Amino acid sequence: MRPAADTVVGPAPAPGPDLRLDGLVPDLPLDGLLRRAAAEAPDRVAVRTPLGDTTYADLDAEVDTAAGALTAAVGRTGAVVGVVASLDVPFVVAYYGAVRAGHTVAVVNPLMGDDAMVHALGTAEVAVVVAPPHVAERLERLRPRLPGLGGVITAERLPIGLLPPGERDPAPDLDAVACIQFTSGTTGDPKAVQLTHRNLVTNAAQIAAVHGLDGDSVTVNHLPLYHPMHLNSAVYAAATQVLCPDSAPTAAVAAANRHRATHLYSLPVRLAALAADPALEELALDTVKAVLSGGSALLPAPARALGEQFGVPVVQGYGLAETSPLTHCELPADPRPGSVGRPVPGTECRVVDVDGRAPLPAGERGEVQVRGPQLMAGYLHAGGPATDADGWFSTGDIGYQDEDGHLFLVDRIKDVFKHENWLVSPTEIEQVLIRHPAVRDCAVVDHPEAATGAVAHAFVVLAPGAGAAGDPGPDLDELTAFVNHRLPYYQHVKYLDVVERIPRSPNGKILRRSLREAVGASASPSERPTGDRT
Missing domain, CATH: 3.40.50.980 (Rossmann fold)
Structure with a gap:
């Protein structure tokens, strides 16, 4: 059984934003949200598509x-x-x-x-x-x-x-299972997550609260698929949803202006493409109050570029299939660059030591744990509980919190590795590597090494023109030095390969398992040790 909301386990968990969940969650089944919206605003447009309203x-x-x-x-x-x-x-x-x-x-x-x-x-x-x-x-x-x-x-x-x-x-x-969501399956077979009516209605209320959704809101959905998070939260608020199936980076901007949208939802990979689009400097958002990103990490550079061009906050959220899904979100009125925000109302978060599981103070890295009413009923056909005895769910993500409870994600626990006794984050190396002008895309995985445990192995997609005919391309030792001079020794890149593409999931997450398989399959001629030996 979970402790009461005011029970503290270890150091006080980070509180949610200054918004209370009390009174926000109706005693309705999931489809009751739609019934309520139809009763309150029958003639309001619920969903707008290129085919009609x-x-x-x-x-x-x-x-x-x-x-x-x-x-x-x-x-x-x-x-x-x-x-x-x-x-x-x-x-x-x-x-x-x-x-x-x-x-x-x-x-x-x-x-x-x-x-x-x-x-x-x-x-x-x-x-x-x-x-x-x-x-x-x-x-x-x-x-x-x-x-x-x-x-x-x-x-x-x-x-x-x-x-x-x-x-x-x-x-x-209301505590019966209403929906099964499947995990992404990027590290194994998808798991079947059981979400109750109460889980989903609660999370719809939480999302509407932190995103500022109400009956006057018009949201543009620029995702490749319809995620129930965006559907349920808009229906909870009786807002209008505009579906934008055109994947072109500028299409969502045009749709938002055409329909006088207040919120624009997209994926990091699409927002990054928009930030790099030559047409960006000619674009504007007329009525949008915030651009919201989720699904994977949005790098600070494209977020900053879009925010400066449009003059609105570009904020990130965080969640999992197991949490219906949202647990954290930056408030559009108070963005914190690089953060996924504070917990949504009614949700607790803490960071624990990866090995000892003791709660850690602000600023220290460990595994992120969450607890709240949107947490799933459990995995279907699971052999044991998904939480610890106090109701904390271990997310599998590495991160840290600042003194104000803003969460900063570092990497997946399955992606980090140890060099000697140092915890190495591939994502942090990638964030430096992508700053080199010759690099269009990149990924880093661990490369086993007997003496140290593992070293960083980078895969790089060159920017257009780099390495083209008549251009020898960047010197790979120079490229490696660019990264290693900016990182501590235990994060140094020892192997670097140039590839045509980085394998990614539809929402932009790097499929590191594929790259690890490539590393483990060979010490092929293309596997190129750099001049650096850590």
Whole structure:
């Protein structure tokens, strides 16, 4: 059992922003947020796409219809319904429709590989999947490997079918599992995270509070997929969501100005591309109050460039599938460069020693732990508890807090390594390496070494023109020296390879496992020890 909110374990955990959770969280099921918004603002546009507008009243009615259709398709209530996270209205309808019908909705990332997709759907025991046509074709091909999958529904809208009376308890248990989210699977098979109605409604309230969302807000969603975080928080606030499926860096700016947006949501990889776009100096944001980034780290340089050009804060958030997802966010009114902010209302955070697990004071690095009402019910089919005895969840991230409780992330615990007895962060090395004008992209992993444990191995993508015909490109020893002269000895790069691309996930995270496999596979001619020997 978790301790009361005022219980202190070790040093006092960092408090959230000066916003209280009391009174912000309604006693509603997840789909009840939509029902409430439709009652309060039936004619307000809920979702705007290039194909047209959908009001809250119309969206709620479509969800009622979808609920009946899904129950008819499954043949019972209480099943797991997979919904592919496409950036369109059918996703919204199927997502809330599954929950309204008394099913558990499993959000499916269409960018997962075949093996990961089969593992995820099989683990969650998905009975039926709602998918756009191109994903449905793929799922049909995978069905022989999914004996429990009863069918794949393909439609612009779900078939018409009203929810029969009595098919759903009018007052569902708010602590029942409403949604299954899958972890990214970048370091192993995706895990099935069980999120309750209360988890998701609470986090929607937390996000709306720190982002300043209300009924007058217009949010631009410039993500490749529809993440329930942005959906639920906007519906909680009865705000208008503008979906921008065009991946071009400037498309979101144009959409924001066209629709008089107040908030612009994007990924670090897209914001970095916007910051580097030659057209940036000609762009402006007319009504946007804040640009918000999440999913992976946004480097300070592009954040600064965008903030200076647009004259609005460019802020970062932090969270995990296990936390519904948001736990931290910079307040647009009080950004702290390089930080992911303080805990959202009702959430606690502390940093503990990686080995001894003792809580650490401000400024010291260790593993980040969080505790709060948005924390999952647990992993599906897990063999043990996901938290310690006091309810703290270990995130697997290395970071530190300042005296005011702002969290600064350093790296993933699975990515850091030790050189001698020093903890080395690949991300910190990359942040120096990317400053060299000849480097367009880069990644660093550990390279095992008997004498010291491991050394840094860098992979570099050269900037356009560097190393082109007639240009010998940068001297790699000089490039290595550029980095090593700016870092302590235990972070020095010993190996450096030039590559065509850095493997990344759809949200921009480096797939270090692929690079480690390349390091471990050979001491090939391309593996080039630098002149530095630490």
